[in-house]
Amino acid sequence: MQVDLRILRYDPERDKKPHWESYKVESGPMDRVLDLLHTVKWEQDGTLTFRRSCAHGVCGSDAMLINGRNRLACKIRIDQLGKKISVAPLPGFAVVKDLVVDMEDFFAKYRSVQPYQIDERQMPARERLQSPEDRARYDDTTKCIMCAACTSSCPSFWAKDSYVGPAAIVNAHRFIFDSRDEGSDERLEILADKDGVWRCRTIFNCTEACPRGIDITRAILEVSGAIVDRRI
Amino acid sequence: MIDRQPLSRQMVTHEYEAVIVGAGGAGLYAALELARTGVKTAVLTKLYPTRSHTGAAQGGICAALGNHEEDHWEWHMFDTVKGGDYLVDQDAAEVLAREAIDTVIELEHLGLPFNRTPEGKIDQRRFGGHTRNYGEAPVRRSCFAADRTGHMILQTLYQQCIKHGVRFFDEYHVVDLLIDGGLTRGVVAYRIADGELQVFRSGAVLLATGGFGRIYRITSNAHALTGDGVSLAYRRGVPLEDMEFYQFHPTGIVGIGILLSEAARGEGGYLRNGKGERFMERYAPTLMELAPRDMISRAIYMEIREGRGVDGQDFVHLDLTHLGREVIDAKLPDITEFARVYQGIEPITQLVPITPTAHYAMGGVPTDIEARVVVDERNTVLPGLYAAGECACVSVHGANRLGTNSLIDILVFGRRAGRSMAQDVAGGGLPDVAMDASDPVREELETLRTRARGENVAHIRAELADAMMERCGVFRTEEGLGRLTGEIRALRQRYRNAAIDDRGRVYNTDLLEARELGYLLDCAEATVAAARARTESRGGHYREDHPERDDVEWLKHSLVYKTDGDPEIRYKPVTITRFEPKPRTY
Numbered sequence: 176m177q178v179d180l181r182i183l184r185y186d187p188e189r190d191k192k193p194h195w196e197s198y199k200v201e202s203g204p205m206d207r208v209l210d211l212l213h214t215v216k217w218e219q220d221g222t223l224t225f226r227r228s229c230a231h232g233v234c235g236s237d238a239m240l241i242n243g244r245n246r247l248a249c250k251i252r253i254d255q256l257g258k259k260i261s262v263a264p265l266p267g268f269a270v271v272k273d274l275v276v277d278m279e280d281f282f283a284k285y286r287s288v289q290p291y292q293i294d295e296r297q298m299p300a301r302e303r304l305q306s307p308e309d310r311a312r313y314d315d316t317t318k319c320i321m322c323a324a325c326t327s328s329c330p331s332f333w334a335k336d337s338y339v340g341p342a343a344i345v346n347a348h349r350f351i352f353d354s355r356d357e358g359s360d361e362r363l364e365i366l367a368d369k370d371g372v373w374r375c376r377t378i379f380n381c382t383e384a385c386p387r388g389i390d391i392t393r394a395i396l397e398v399s400g401a402i403v404d405r406r407i
Numbered sequence: 408m409i410d411r412q413p414l415s416r417q418m419v420t421h422e423y424e425a426v427i428v429g430a431g432g433a434g435l436y437a438a439l440e441l442a443r444t445g446v447k448t449a450v451l452t453k454l455y456p457t458r459s460h461t462g463a464a465q466g467g468i469c470a471a472l473g474n475h476e477e478d479h480w481e482w483h484m485f486d487t488v489k490g491g492d493y494l495v496d497q498d499a500a501e502v503l504a505r506e507a508i509d510t511v512i513e514l515e516h517l518g519l520p521f522n523r524t525p526e527g528k529i530d531q532r533r534f535g536g537h538t539r540n541y542g543e544a545p546v547r548r549s550c551f552a553a554d555r556t557g558h559m560i561l562q563t564l565y566q567q568c569i570k571h572g573v574r575f576f577d578e579y580h581v582v583d584l585l586i587d588g589g590l591t592r593g594v595v596a597y598r599i600a601d602g603e604l605q606v607f608r609s610g611a612v613l614l615a616t617g618g619f620g621r622i623y624r625i626t627s628n629a630h631a632l633t634g635d636g637v638s639l640a641y642r643r644g645v646p647l648e649d650m651e652f653y654q655f656h657p658t659g660i661v662g663i664g665i666l667l668s669e670a671a672r673g674e675g676g677y678l679r680n681g682k683g684e685r686f687m688e689r690y691a692p693t694l695m696e697l698a699p700r701d702m703i704s705r706a707i708y709m710e711i712r713e714g715r716g717v718d719g720q721d722f723v724h725l726d727l728t729h730l731g732r733e734v735i736d737a738k739l740p741d742i743t744e745f746a747r748v749y750q751g752i753e754p755i756t757q758l759v760p761i762t763p764t765a766h767y768a769m770g771g772v773p774t775d776i777e778a779r780v781v782v783d784e785r786n787t788v789l790p791g792l793y794a795a796g797e798c799a800c801v802s803v804h805g806a807n808r809l810g811t812n813s814l815i816d817i818l819v820f821g822r823r824a825g826r827s828m829a830q831d832v833a834g835g836g837l838p839d840v841a842m843d844a845s846d847p848v849r850e851e852l853e854t855l856r857t858r859a860r861g862e863n864v865a866h867i868r869a870e871l872a873d874a875m876m877e878r879c880g881v882f883r884t885e886e887g888l889g890r891l892t893g894e895i896r897a898l899r900q901r902y903r904n905a906a907i908d909d910r911g912r913v914y915n916t917d918l919l920e921a922r923e924l925g926y927l928l929d930c931a932e933a934t935v936a937a938a939r940a941r942t943e944s945r946g947g948h949y950r951e952d953h954p955e956r957d958d959v960e961w962l963k964h965s966l967v968y969k970t971d972g973d974p975e976i977r978y979k980p981v982t983i984t985r986f987e988p989k990p991r992t993y
Contacts, residue, residue, distance in 0.1 A: 188911045217865030221908030221917040228629040231665045231745060233558060234458040250748055272914040291566035292518030302515040304527030310520060317520050317559060321457045
């Protein structure tokens with residue numbers, strides 16, 4: 176079938192502002208939006224620019240705004256979208272070119288929450304023991320692939336871009352609720368800041384946007400709950 | 408259009424004691440090791456580190472922890488050697504199997520969220536070719552984190568690198584390797600954001616760029632896996648070892664090649680042909696679906712050829728329906744989602760159509776067991792150059808890699824690379840780099856960027872991938888490989904006249920895809936030359952015109968050297984310590 180594909184294009188070396196371009200692309204129902212983008216780039220216009228790598232939803236490169244929702248281009252099929260498809264870069268980030276946005280600030284915020292295990296105790300000769308229940312406690316937030324679909328869909332982030340954002344909080348959650356970690360005091364301190372968890376208004380956009388199915392709003396609430404508990 | 412601003416001639420130079428190219432598991436472990444010893448290190452990646460293809464690895468990491476049942480590193484070493492059809496260098500396999508244990512424990516200490524046994528130990532499951540007591544029966548050796556073990560390795564190592572202050576250069580595409588006067592002097596990188604070429608001066612460069620599965624049409628590999636490091640070394644006179652051995656993984660999604668992990672069979676999944684038979688009982692009666700991948704991929708094609716594909720078509724079924732929802736949701740959540748998203752199949756109740764998919768290069772840049780690159784039959788070291796992970800050939804995988812051994816390879820030898828580099832740079836200064844070091848690659852890129860009209864890059868790439876799939880896949884013959892040699896030569900000729908649409912400096916992926924096609928052509932050329940020369944069948948290299956293994960003539964590694972004409976092939980012996988070659992049955 177033929178798909179009418181509209182793409183928001185922007186080349187900083189040529190364009191003053193972004194503009195829509197239309198393409199007609201042949202597609203099968205099981206094809207994904209990434210396949211359409213490749214068809215345009217390889218057959219019609221090599222200047223079309225986007226990030227992609229694994230092409231099956233695990234590397235997080237190709238999050239973009241597809242028919243009004245943040246999704247991974249490699250994980251959404253044409254038969255889920257219909258014959259008219261619009262693609263634009265992730266909202267809330269500066270556009271570098273076409274569908275490529277500037278990710279530097281996003282990764283800087285991730286780094287700011289100390290997203291690594293802190294445990295300076297002497298390690299045993301073998302593995303530390305962790306019960307399956309303790310392991311399950313933070314399982315959901317280990318799935319994050321840093322695609323930025325959540326942060327980019329968050330109205331609180333749009334309103335105030337100094338907000339650390341859902342993705343960074345998810346990655347802090349992964350350690351705060353890991354029974355092996357000893358660094359939560361510092362992490363919770365960072366997230367209790369004015370640009371931390373309190374900016375979340377529980378709008379649930381992040382949870383809906385997550386291509387990994389992480390219950391992000393719940394994770395944020397668990398972190399804010401931990402901050403409150405700690406103060407009591 | 409062509410008058411747009413040329414690439415800057417101004418040379419930005421960085422200085423680091425160690426430079427790592429690639430931020431997958433091998434590169435990150437080396438970086439962590441260097442950071443812990445205080446060596447000034449830069450990691451360059453053409454992606455962001457969390458996008459590296461290590462993150463796509465699913466099933467697990469084998470280490471003889473013995474958390475469920477008796478196990479020994481000697482058994483793991485034996486399985487690795489036998490799985491590799493005895494082309495494995497046994498000193499390297501011993502290092503792999505011994506250090507696997509300590510490495511997995513260290514990863515747990517670094518925070519990796521392994522699944523746990525009821526007692527809280529690291530959980531382990533079965534995997535293809537991993538056995539107890541030298542082949543008796545499958546053993547639970549694969550340590551895992553659901554079916555996203557690679558994702559958790561990548562995350563854990565990246566997190567630790569952040570903690571230790573490693574300097575990352577994200578979206579820097581390395582386009583040349585500086586080797587002059589027999590010494591490694593650094594790399595040239597293209598900053599994707601603005602097209603600026605920058606020189607990284609360093610006396611210790613690690614290639615950790617992963618594989619080159621994109622030479623094949625149906626592959627589990629990411630688009631980024633174009634053999635950059637392998638090709639750059641090849642162009643600089645480093646030979647490529649054992650390139651004829653390429654692994655096809657048995658269970659790829661039909662038509663697109665996305666991988667459904669061997670963990671599906673490790674947890675008890677079956678393979679069934681069109682008649683519903685578990686056909687592996689004809690090919691590997693002891694291990695059945697847990698036989699090594701080369702044997703299963705061949706078996707699938709044999710079933711299809713003999714008319715026992717599903718409904719006469721080119722695929723067979725993976726059957727998980729007897730496992731139950733609980734096991735599938737807890738242990739195989741991601742891959743069952745792949746079946747749902749990409750095939751519209753519900754694996755809890757339906758059979759999943761699969762075919763083999765190009766997956767892993769056993770060959771690559773030759774190294775010794777300290778990850779130092781060696782350049783000839785006598786294993787002469789090229790000072791300052793290192794390689795680890797899929798781009799390297801140690802060789803621990805020989806003619807066929809066992810499942811999970813790629814993850815343990817990147818960890819064990821990534822860490823070893825970091826240690827070797829730290830040792831080698833201690834007390835030394837930085838090598839000199841010529842002022843015009845980036846000129847040759849600048850000229851190549853400028854020519855490609857500004858050519859007015861010419862061949863479409865995507866078409867050349869597609870023709871290459873189709874031809875490789877057809878004639879250098881699971882089955883090979885002299886006739887097919889001979890024809891393929893000519894086809895690749897012709898594609899190379901067309902590539903010299905390739906033209907692109909995007910003349911810009913900012914984020915020019917059109918230019919980089921064209922550059923990457925050159926790397927793929929190099930990898931394909933070396934693969935076909937080695938495959939054509941090897942007139943026997945061993946592991947992943949199966950010659951229909953020479954179907955038997957021939958240890959008298961062919962128990963040796965190939966080394967392919969680039970020349971102006973056809974590649975030159977030399978050979979070096981296999982290191983055999985504990986296990987004499989035997990017929991390989993399962």
